[in-house]
Amino acid sequence: MPAFEHTLQLKEFERVSVGPQWDSRTRTVGAGEVAAIERFQAKSGRELIKLGYRSIQGTNWVGTLGVGQRCLEVIPKIDDPAGPLDARRTRENLLWMVSRAGMVPIEPADIARLADPQRPLLAAFLDLYVDHLAREWQRGPIKAYISEEENRTYLRGKLLFPQQQRHNLIQKQRFFTTADEFTMDNPLSRLLKAGLRCCAGQRLSDTVARKARGLLMEFAEVADWEFSSQEADQLQVSRQHSRYELLVNLARLILRSTSPETGGDGRQVYSLMFDMNEVFEKFVAAEMKTALAGTKFAVVSQVAGQSLLTQNGKPRFNLRPDIGVYRGGELVCLVDTKWKRLDMNKSHAGVSQADIYQMYAYGKEYGSALTVLLYPRWGSLPESIAGYVHNYSALADHQKGIEIRTLDVGSLLSLPAHRMEFAASLFRLIPDVAPRSR
Template sequence: MSTVAEVLSIIEHETIPVVGSRSYGERSITVKHAGLLAKLTTLPPNAFTWGHQSIKWSQYCGLVQLGDITLEILPKIHGNESEPGACRESLVRMLKQAGLLKIHKPGGADINLQTHTLLDIFIYDFCEQLNQQLVQGVIRRYIVREENIGVLKGKLLAQQQLRHNLAHKERLYCQYDELSEDILLNQAIKYTLRLLLPRAQSPRLKNELTQLIYTFDGVADTLVEVSDLERISLSRNEKRFEPILRLCIIFMQALNPGTGAGGNRMFSLLFDMNQLFERWVAAMLKPVARENGWRLRQQGPKRFMAYREDIDKDVFQMKPDICFIDDDGIPQLIVDAKWKLLELSEAKLGVSQADLYQMQAYANRYNCPSLCLMYPRQDNCLGEYRLTLQGEISSNLTVKSVQVARLQSRSWA
């Protein structure tokens, strides 16, 4: 029976010592764990940096399992730096509002964000979405079967009949179509459920996974690869399972069933906070766009900064993080989201020169009157600072910090 890994919660950019041996709960990892970390191929290349007998995490948050210990890397949220549970809740809420988690509060069956591990929360979300779709039924498809049976079913295969049944006139070698749930999509779901079962820590969640596996009792237990799932084409009636399929791919990529040296399980499931913050800001700004009668566009509209005449080609493509566009297709406000801290003691507020050049380029190329740089809230930050970009086109730039943590409400919404 598999043992549950110890969960060590750390904050992004925190430095963790690498020691020869450690006690349970100690904020460190051993040399053995560091060796496993070095071999973990699913990590982003810049997820952490090596120091002198230490490692320092970058802006990636999520989960990394190294044998008997699971590192839970949480975002550094202003006001909650010493509260892992609150940081975990903020991360889950950002993922939900950014559309990366669909989890909701079901009546009387809440899961505590403050105490449950991130992986349990991700698994809970997967179970929730799967249960919602199973209410409408398991997907079934017609598959072609060939069988040597006692009655005619479908069509008789003459060659196979002569080969197999010359001495058995009572048998008929038939080919027929059968409506079956034993298809690749369901095999992938069942495989993912079995992959998650030993990794869930909550007894209630383990029971939920077990019940879901029983639901797919008529589906074969088959080893499924991510490359297999790329062959799946969902019909119009099957599109409702598309988010489930995406989650299967994420879990299969992250929770690699392979093991490291000595049978040590390793996996990673990380989110780039730069990308997550951008998606979260976009989600938060959608009501603002609607109120002003604008459309919100992410990663666009795309334009080029220059034209290279000798090859007749536009070069240096630009695509703003977030752009508010009016009914005539004209950009009215461009927003760039930055997951980093300001330096409020500086006249420049810690805004990098490269970021300012980028915003000036947006102002000129898109002829946009209003620009905004958004950062997460921090100590002594008034929330909003205004700059005027000087030049041929004078644009207003707002440097704004937004509160990520919810200090009072603990609900899902």
């Protein structure tokens, strides 16, 4: 359990009580915080937390949901259910997965620092941003040429005749011109400052806010600017300023995560949450592309082109497997990821009939000899859960049509030995392929 007194940590789908006041010791969320989260979710259109009258429940969204000075920390179920919770390892694996999935701009060297369970994940990201920005800004701020139009008392740059006629018809001693200024006040600097202002204004960590306010003095020449998500995403980082690219991407993430939604009671809501279904899918795709790089195989994410049915000659109910593995343009296998805890004591280990039907449709319509349902592995789950043979004649000669497999996400994924075994397990998904020697 984290030592941060205003943090309440729960696993995916775990319930905690709702009471009049927030109390981390009794694992109680205040009614005021629940009301603020309800407003936030209604506006965002995402159910990050299931809200009830007497309790709330985590979902498959994990990360930090902050409400003023307090926050809910939802962590994924990637530990052994029979063993004790290892909060640091769980955080490290989550961060490794979202980083490899391309969902957060962090370096592997920063993961151990961000995994500290003593503070909210969002606060750790903000702290990382402030420290890295201070270091890079000290090396040299971003300066760029910006075209500025101004009615000057001297002739500089290019004279703008329409504006000159409109503004200076009487004041002949003035010149309306445009000139390039080499300045610190440019769009990239404004974006970095906007991220810094978010860090200074948040209430999750007084230490981070204090450091951010101190660093803001170094940005006195940079204008305050309110960025929409579209404006922030459109900014390009030139090769000249490439050392700031990671910070620019972090600033975008912070602006999306910490833009406060303030309710009538003044509580601000901040969100750094990840859908584990999306994380697992993108993580597996990225790892497969890395593992198979330099081989005769190619990995394609979000395979498209087939549908379940047609209507008046038009495709209906498109089929989009998560991952396709090809060899020389020929489809070798399809992989679909499912973020769900299997249980060998349940019928078919808990694999749903709907998922099997889905994989059957993928194999039939794409003509794939093998389709793989891939689940996360923890505890004593085996790597191979089950294999099934298709009945229809098109694939009758193949030994298996659908396989149920698992990938180990409980071991520390950042360790080299575990990375090698993880890559080898990805090779074993593909028929008649041996892992490369490393």
